[in-house]
Amino acid sequence: MERRCEAGWIASLRRWLPVCVLVAAIGWLLPLHAQFRGVKEPRRSAPAAELPAPTFRSDVRLVPLLATVKDANGQLIADLEAEEFELTDNGVPQAIAVFEKRTEQPLSVSLLIDTSLTTAIRLKEERRSVERFLQALFASGNEQDQAALYAFNDEVVLLQEFSRDLPRFRRSLARLQASGGTSLYDALFLAADSISRRPGRHVVVVVTDGNDTTSRLKINRTIQRLQETDTVAYPIVVVPVEAHAGRSIGGENALQIIAQRTGGKVYAAALGMELDAVFSELLRDLRTQYLLGFYPRGAPPSKDGYHVLRLRTKRPGLLVQTRSGYYGEAGSPQP
Numbered sequence: 001m002e003r004r005c006e007a008g009w010i011a012s013l014r015r016w017l018p019v020c021v022l023v024a025a026i027g028w029l030l031p032l033h034a035q036f037r038g039v040k041e042p043r044r045s046a047p048a049a050e051l052p053a054p055t056f057r058s059d060v061r062l063v064p065l066l067a068t069v070k071d072a073n074g075q076l077i078a079d080l081e082a083e084e085f086e087l088t089d090n091g092v093p094q095a096i097a098v099f100e101k102r103t104e105q106p107l108s109v110s111l112l113i114d115t116s117l118t119t120a121i122r123l124k125e126e127r128r129s130v131e132r133f134l135q136a137l138f139a140s141g142n143e144q145d146q147a148a149l150y151a152f153n154d155e156v157v158l159l160q161e162f163s164r165d166l167p168r169f170r171r172s173l174a175r176l177q178a179s180g181g182t183s184l185y186d187a188l189f190l191a192a193d194s195i196s197r198r199p200g201r202h203v204v205v206v207v208t209d210g211n212d213t214t215s216r217l218k219i220n221r222t223i224q225r226l227q228e229t230d231t232v233a234y235p236i237v238v239v240p241v242e243a244h245a246g247r248s249i250g251g252e253n254a255l256q257i258i259a260q261r262t263g264g265k266v267y268a269a270a271l272g273m274e275l276d277a278v279f280s281e282l283l284r285d286l287r288t289q290y291l292l293g294f295y296p297r298g299a300p301p302s303k304d305g306y307h308v309l310r311l312r313t314k315r316p317g318l319l320v321q322t323r324s325g326y327y328g329e330a331g332s333p334q335p
Contacts (some may be wrong), residue, residue: 042156042190062098063089064230066201066263067290067311067322076288077318078102085292085320088310089299098293105291106144106200108162109137110191113176114208116153120178122238125271126207127173131166133279138164141287148194149173152187154180154214162198181214184251185222188233188258192222196229203232203264203286210237211251219254226262228327234264234282238271263323296328 065087069077082099111130115123134147149160149172159172188204195202204226212219226233235255252266259266265285269278292311299307308325 042150042158042187042194061295062293063296063326063328064098065292065294065309065311065322066103066232067292067320068263068265068285068288069290069313070319070321072317072319076284077315078288080290080313080315082292084314085290086310086312086314087292087294089294089296090302090307091310092298092300094294094297094299096292096294098291100291102287103201103289103291104142106142106146107137107203107286108195108198108200109145109147109203109205109286110150110195111147112150112152112187112191112204112206112208113173114153114182114184114206115151115176115178116180116182116209116213117178118182118209118211119238122271123176123178126238126275127176129271129275129279130207131170131173132276133283134166134169136280136283138166142200144200146198148191150187150191151176152183153178154183156183156187156190158194182208182212183215184208184212185215185217185219189217189222189225192226192229192231195231201232201286201289201291202230203234205234205236205282206255207236207238208255209239209251210235210255212254219257223258223261224327226258227323227325230323231262232264232323233258233262234267235259236267236269236275236278236282238275239268240270261324263321265321299328302328 067085069080071077078101080101082096085096087094087096111134113123113126113130119126137145137147146162146164147160147169148158148162149169151157151159159175160169163169184206188206191204192202195204215222235258237252237255252268255266258264265282267278267282269275296307305327306325307328309323311320311322313320
């Protein structure tokens with residue numbers, strides 16, 4: 001009888017031991033998963049919500065491009081067809097597999113507000129312009145368009161996760177206070193990482209004085225993450241009515257590089273009506289974007305995995321605004 005009991009106990013142990021090991025392993029791995037490549041996850045003002053899977057993923061090899069086309073006078077051109085575009089990947093012509101004119105893909109817009117000490121006197125006016133932009137964003141376009149709100153100084157804080165709830169954004173904006181330095185590159189990186197899990201178009205709008213002072217990340221790593229997540233950056237530099245010695249030309253040049261690499265544009269505006277006009281122009285551009293996609297074929301190998309893209313039109317005199325490249329597999333050409 002004792003031997004049967006002992007045998008039964010050993011059999012039960014053998015059945016449950018793998019489960020116990022698995023539970024212990026999960027408990028050990030979860031803290032490691034929470035690490036964020038050396039950059040702290042943004043502090044949140046509310047519990048995180050489950051986000052849907054993205055529409056485009058790098059593992060299926062479809063490379064999406066959002067493109068804005070204007071003429072020499074800055075007028076938007078919205079009547080081009082797919083055959084009027086020419087695309088090269090590392091100099092090799094590519095066939096356009098996906099094309100949408102004035103795409104209705106839903107917009108995910110992350111708004112990043114600089115709350116460093118140097119922005120203190122501007123925050124009140126900036127809040128008003130951002131609120132009017134959000135109101136216009138939710139009033140038109142795709143009903144699935146949503147926005148998120150971040151504040152950044154020494155640290156990055158997620159004030160509002162993706163939503164269309166304008167009153168909640170108003171309350172979050174009202175809590176903005178200026179202090180500390182400017183972790184601009186960290187904020188862009190973290191916003192891009194979060195937006196990557198959403199479907200449709202990825203856009204980051206950052207309102208700043210243009211000068212990063214406290215980021216842990218370098219600009220190249222931030223640009224790489226924006227490109228990896230198919231995120232277009234639109235920096236808005238809030239400047240005084242008259243230029244003065246405090247304006248950060250170096251910071252503005254860095255923002256120009258970020259915008260150019262991701263397919264966005266840098267705006268400069270004074271507070272009030274000028275800033276409102278910039279937000280209106282930005283929204284018009286977002287509502288008049290082409291969506292193109294291609295499967296890389298025959299592109300030569302790249303040591304660091306970066307592929308340079310060139311998108312132009314056969315119609316003369318037009319300027320195409322799109323991302324300058326993407327990250328693919330390094331060391332061997334695509335089949």
